[in-house]
Amino acid sequence: MKNLIWISFICIPLLFACKAKQGVVEATKDAMLEKNDDLMTKSGDNMLTEISYPATKKMDHVDTYHGVDVTDPYRWLEDDRSEETAQWVQAQNKVTFGFLDKIAFRENIKGRLKELMDYERISAPFKEGKYEYFYKNDGLQDHSVVYRTPVDNPDAEPSVFMDPNTFSEDGTTGLRGMFFTEDGSMLGYMITEGGSDWRKIIVIDAEDKKMIGDTIRDVKFSGLSWKGNEGFYYSSYDKVKDASALSAKTQLHKLYYHKMGTPQSEDKLIFGGEQQPNRYIGGFVTEDQNYLVVSAAQNTSGNQLYIKDLRVPKSDFVLVEDDYFSRTNYVDNIGSKFYFQTNVGAPNYRVVTADASAPSQKSWTDLIPETENVLSANTGGGKIFASYLVDAKTQVMQYDMNGSLERTVELPGIGSANGFGAKRDDKDFYYSFTSFVYPSTIFKYDIESGKSTLYRKTDIDFDPDMFETKQVFYTSKDGTKVPMFITHKKGLELNGKNPTYLYAYGGFNVSLTPRFSASRLVWLENGGIYAQPNLRGGGEYGEKWHLAGTKMNKQNVFDDFIAAADYLKDNNYTSSDYLAIAGGSNGGLLVGATMCQAPDIAKVALPAVGVMDMLRYHKFTAGAGWAADYGTADDSPEMFEYLRNYSPVHALKKGVHYPATMVTTGDHDDRVVPAHSFKFAATLQEMHAGENPVLIRIQTKAGHGSVSTTQVIDLQSDIYAFCWENMGVNPFK
Numbered sequence: 001m002k003n004l005i006w007i008s009f010i011c012i013p014l015l016f017a018c019k020a021k022q023g024v025v026e027a028t029k030d031a032m033l034e035k036n037d038d039l040m041t042k043s044g045d046n047m048l049t050e051i052s053y054p055a056t057k058k059m060d061h062v063d064t065y066h067g068v069d070v071t072d073p074y075r076w077l078e079d080d081r082s083e084e085t086a087q088w089v090q091a092q093n094k095v096t097f098g099f100l101d102k103i104a105f106r107e108n109i110k111g112r113l114k115e116l117m118d119y120e121r122i123s124a125p126f127k128e129g130k131y132e133y134f135y136k137n138d139g140l141q142d143h144s145v146v147y148r149t150p151v152d153n154p155d156a157e158p159s160v161f162m163d164p165n166t167f168s169e170d171g172t173t174g175l176r177g178m179f180f181t182e183d184g185s186m187l188g189y190m191i192t193e194g195g196s197d198w199r200k201i202i203v204i205d206a207e208d209k210k211m212i213g214d215t216i217r218d219v220k221f222s223g224l225s226w227k228g229n230e231g232f233y234y235s236s237y238d239k240v241k242d243a244s245a246l247s248a249k250t251q252l253h254k255l256y257y258h259k260m261g262t263p264q265s266e267d268k269l270i271f272g273g274e275q276q277p278n279r280y281i282g283g284f285v286t287e288d289q290n291y292l293v294v295s296a297a298q299n300t301s302g303n304q305l306y307i308k309d310l311r312v313p314k315s316d317f318v319l320v321e322d323d324y325f326s327r328t329n330y331v332d333n334i335g336s337k338f339y340f341q342t343n344v345g346a347p348n349y350r351v352v353t354a355d356a357s358a359p360s361q362k363s364w365t366d367l368i369p370e371t372e373n374v375l376s377a378n379t380g381g382g383k384i385f386a387s388y389l390v391d392a393k394t395q396v397m398q399y400d401m402n403g404s405l406e407r408t409v410e411l412p413g414i415g416s417a418n419g420f421g422a423k424r425d426d427k428d429f430y431y432s433f434t435s436f437v438y439p440s441t442i443f444k445y446d447i448e449s450g451k452s453t454l455y456r457k458t459d460i461d462f463d464p465d466m467f468e469t470k471q472v473f474y475t476s477k478d479g480t481k482v483p484m485f486i487t488h489k490k491g492l493e494l495n496g497k498n499p500t501y502l503y504a505y506g507g508f509n510v511s512l513t514p515r516f517s518a519s520r521l522v523w524l525e526n527g528g529i530y531a532q533p534n535l536r537g538g539g540e541y542g543e544k545w546h547l548a549g550t551k552m553n554k555q556n557v558f559d560d561f562i563a564a565a566d567y568l569k570d571n572n573y574t575s576s577d578y579l580a581i582a583g584g585s586n587g588g589l590l591v592g593a594t595m596c597q598a599p600d601i602a603k604v605a606l607p608a609v610g611v612m613d614m615l616r617y618h619k620f621t622a623g624a625g626w627a628a629d630y631g632t633a634d635d636s637p638e639m640f641e642y643l644r645n646y647s648p649v650h651a652l653k654k655g656v657h658y659p660a661t662m663v664t665t666g667d668h669d670d671r672v673v674p675a676h677s678f679k680f681a682a683t684l685q686e687m688h689a690g691e692n693p694v695l696i697r698i699q700t701k702a703g704h705g706s707v708s709t710t711q712v713i714d715l716q717s718d719i720y721a722f723c724w725e726n727m728g729v730n731p732f733k
Contacts, residue, residue: 129184380422592648
């Protein structure tokens, strides 16, 4: 089964994936170096450290929105190609790492992180042609290695098929997707360099691994789908001219067909461009090779859907659904009978069927009706697997292709299960299960009997019985009940002094579910609490929950987050002096806005790769596609005022004591451009009063997230060290 997946959040923008199982698949001029206000801060070992922030120049720049003038003194930091910006980055990093280097226990954290992450991690296997493939990381490898075994000799010693660790000396080039032909004889794989969203496609013969044809360049927000062995479909934007490739606005997405043996310059435009203007387009060929399915969207929420009969020369695209603000995805087809998952008339989604000759909404027939829980459907082995979110936990139901319920799949516990999909003729497949203290474990599932068998269990140096997870429901400002997972050591004393890491997202229909993290264990085993609330704006309770945290409802998300912190304090889990608030991307916005509205909420704030300038976010890369969630300052005077009121760059106030803050970003982030974080950090250093340090850590050769294991360990070590240091806690004493 091939499923078109529209990822509706800015942490992961990939708009198209061929097969779910395949996904397992560098600072200032002399003047800028002058001292600003001195900062005295207490370190964990009672040493006084003086911090001198780089002086960031200000310029007279004013924008006018609906007759209102708004100053933007740090606009120059948006130029990621300027030497001046590069010098500012260098100066800020010098201050930040100067602070971090003085934390006595920082190396202890890094050492323990290395120990915990030094365990064998293996993905669920997947079959392609004559081989079964899987990813394996021996522990501290920067990238997982792809192995394979012959299908007809499963007991054979696995051989290395592809090792991304050889792609670059510093580990900053990574593998970002493998896409096989239906017979498994050829493979197109994508690589990322320095963490950028721009990709390259390389095609090889799967047997001898020799490269076939030329490298396809300048690919972005794309999957790859083969039509036989003759060629494949992929998506991209026109190459940026006379502008920064990392920050220039990308608007017109295009679906191309590349015929093997021809140069990329001859690739045929199939859909998109000026004639069909869309910001995001994905296309793939159905498993039977008879149809091309295309999804087109203006925003990260909602899409149009089309199908095209590839058996009929010059056939037209047939519209399935044209509402940009609803979401309809292809699930499968048997001949001309198509299965779609949709939230049209069903905020929690339903599965419908229609014939290819008349696939529009008026011809739909319900197959699996909407329920009170959010549905995500997949198929494999002639069955439909309906995965439901039940209070952010996974439940899977197996149906036949006529919609009759056959069984509820028995899962190993309360957590998150992934991988319920396979090819039509498969008799079995592998799925993974994980929770906060349950490392990812692989099970083999027999489709006919419904029996799950343990395939591979993770061996990691920790005792899960030492920890516990509970789910609580707390009341937000307007009375809405919001769920939250809380994980900590068993027997932890609730004395209000436990270091607590409160992490959330709250947007783009993203659901935060229970997942294991080896790096998180360092926090937990040293008496820390990890709390993860499911805020409005997410997808845990369907489209109504999502919309309740968008546009003029965005304040609900911040209220939910503040209420989560209040719950933890009111119930003596922690107090403001021992609380860290954290989030990335849209979650970085969450942290930035929250610390502006409630500066005494926490001791530490950790906004990562955040959307911090809400008046200009849509001017960069694919940011305009986030307007369905945020709205834009151009929409109306009311929307402009609403955005300006919570926009972190604009909501900071002079003389306020803000939490100890470490902003984190990557210099190659071309999704949420680092200018957001640069401008926020510069403004925060200008406005902030008090003793708490406010720093920015800028990772080089990294994008919207770390590329390598080494980068992950370094970043997480610095985050935990910064938290404990500012809480006055030395966990290694």
